[in-house]
Amino acid sequence: MQLTSILLYQNLKEQFHIADYRLLSKNQPLARPFFFEADKGFKNNHIYLTDAILDLDVFSSIPEDAVLIICQKDETSHLPEGRFSCLLLSCHTSVIHVFNCIQSIFDYYEEWEGQLVSICHQNGSLSDLLEISQPVFKNPLCIMNMDFSLVAHRGLSQLPEEQQIFENHTLRLDYIHALIQDENFHLEDASPKPFLFPAYLTGHRSLNIRLFLDEKPAYQLSILENGTPLTDADWYLITILAHHAEYILHRMQSESSSRSTTLQSIFQSVLSDCTADYMGISHLLTNVGWLAEHTYLCSVIQTEGPSSLNGNTICQYIKNKFPASCSLVFKEYVVSFYNETLLKMEAEDIFRGLVYFIRDSMLKAGYSRSMCGHMNLRRQYLQGLTALTLGLEIRPQLWIHHFNQIALPYILRQSVKTFPGHMLCYEKLLDLQKSDKLQNTEYMKTLRVYLEHNLNTVQSAKALFIHRSTFLYRLERIKSILETDLEDPDELFYLNLSFRLLDNEEM
Structure with a gap:
């Protein structure tokens, strides 16, 4: 050297x-x-x-x-x-x-340099490169994805708590926005030369250099100034380290590209072809280690909106965060399938792993239910898409929507596609509704409260702020109009559903 x-x-x-x-x-x-x-x-x-x-x-x-x-x-x-x-x-x-x-x-x-070469030729990792390089730079080192998720690091624990930009999610988001706005960072002017980011936000300067894959900036290597001042010599040394880091990244990309391409091709068929041969898809998934007895989850993330991240960046983040996953851009969404079994995670672990990324990046996401096997993969996508679109309609202020939370509204909306709610509801319930309008009674409200309190007369009367005898009189009139004793479980279920059908008709 x-x-x-x-x-x-x-x-x-x-x-x-x-x-x-x-x-x-x-x-x-x-x-x-x-x-x-x-x-x-x-x-x-x-x-x-x-x-x-x-x-x-x-x-x-x-x-x-x-x-x-x-x-x-x-x-x-x-x-x-x-x-x-x-x-x-x-x-x-x-x-x-x-x-x-x-x-x-x-x-x-x-x-x-000899150690760097040896690590590259002996299938070493990015972490190995940073470990032997930290004594050279005498400062913490890290490699980030272009979405600023950590890929490898060394010495970050040495930073003071107020400078832990990768542990403090609020500080990390501020850092990301400030760095994106820095004139040296603009991706359209992507350069392989090092650039310095000032200390006004995190309390320390950083010397950065982009790492390229397929002639596009894909990662960033950073030296975080902590204790030892950055020198002009670091500008040369970081280019040496970057060269070897790119070598390992290309090797990693080559090793994973075949499997990733296969998975993406399979899931592209799942999403785009509703008549796909699921037995054939199951066989292909089994060949890459995604077995029929494994449990799967699907997320659908909206790429349009206030977020500054594009679909490919989101896909790359999820891939780095969850190795046993497959993400692809489909229409205006990022659709991701997670193999919970290979990840050794449950759905809640995946939710927690993405919640800050979704919130901080100003994204909107919908999740399917977890399901076992290959036969429901397309249905899981539709569940995630439904959770996102219907969830945004019902609760637009939320970032994340789960299918379980919108399943009932979805059922009600599906049921009134052919017939409106008043044509599907318990027919005699319309007579109660008519009585309320003509005679200024409160039979609909009384029956609804009675059903909501599991047919408990005392609690229902308290909820309506009326005397128990008044409630019992109303209840007898309701039974008379409905021509029922309100004891049949199926009939009670139908009445509960009917109220929701009518509610949905009024929306």
Whole structure:
């Protein structure tokens, strides 16, 4: 690994006093050092050391891509004018010691790079890369998806509580919005170069670089300044780490793409083809390890609205959060299927895992019921879609809607598609309704309260704020009009349902 001139400077500054320096380029790559010999001159891209007093014409012969290091004891010396790169060290150690120190600097970074290469070639993980890199950067490191979900990290626990942007959901959302608005971050101008994010929000600066897959920004590597100030050298070192992180990400993508593509193809058929061969789909799912005895859940997330996240970003977030899941953009929704058995989760665990993401991203979601097997997968999608659309109609202020919460309103709406509620309800109930209008009675209200209190006369009378004898008189009149004794369970169920059918007709 070659050092850059700024990396050389930063490391030497930690060990020696630098009386003066000039660097034509901070990013000039440099090979291992030589001792300067006047009769041999300079080679390009190299470091040279000397403790001799040099004539001015020597400085004019230094190539612009070489760096000369002068070791001396006089702290008041300074460099002559000219276009050359040079470090003037004021130290009492020998030039040989400085030479050996520079060799050690090369050895240190070459060993680090060798470890990075070894991890990449031995199927290591992103976490492995960050673990061996944190001592190099001396600050916490993390790799995030473009939706800012953590993929790998090292040292985040060192951050003070008020700076825990990935643990504090409110702070994380503020950080996301601020970073998105930062002029260096705009995705349409995606650049592979590092960029600095200031400390005004989280209390620490971060040096960031995008990681690309298929020539598109897919992840972000960040150094979070905590205790050790970020240096110009970090701008070079983060590009080295990013290169190896991209290698692992491409390998991970290659390993998962076949299985993910297969799952997406299967579920695309489930969603788009209502006549699909479910026995064939079951066989295909079994081949990728999603078995008929497994339990599945479906979510449907609305992509249109105030959220700044697109469908593919939402899919990627869910994939990272729940490995045993499959998400795809279908029409204007993100539809996700979760294998609860492989995830070793129940539906409630999945709900909790997504609740902050849905809320903070200003999304709207509907969930199906959990079901076992492959035969109901399309029906689960329809359940999730119904939960979302009907839930938004009934309770638009909520972010999340569950099918269980809207099942009864759904049944009532389905039942009146052919006939209105007054044509489906208990026929004699209309006579009660007519009596209330013509004679100003309260028979409908009285019967409804009676049914709601499970035929308890005392509690019903209290709820209506009338005397028990008054209630019993009304009840006898109701039974007479309905021509029933209100004892048949089926009849009581029909009456309860009839009230809801009429309610639904009035909406």
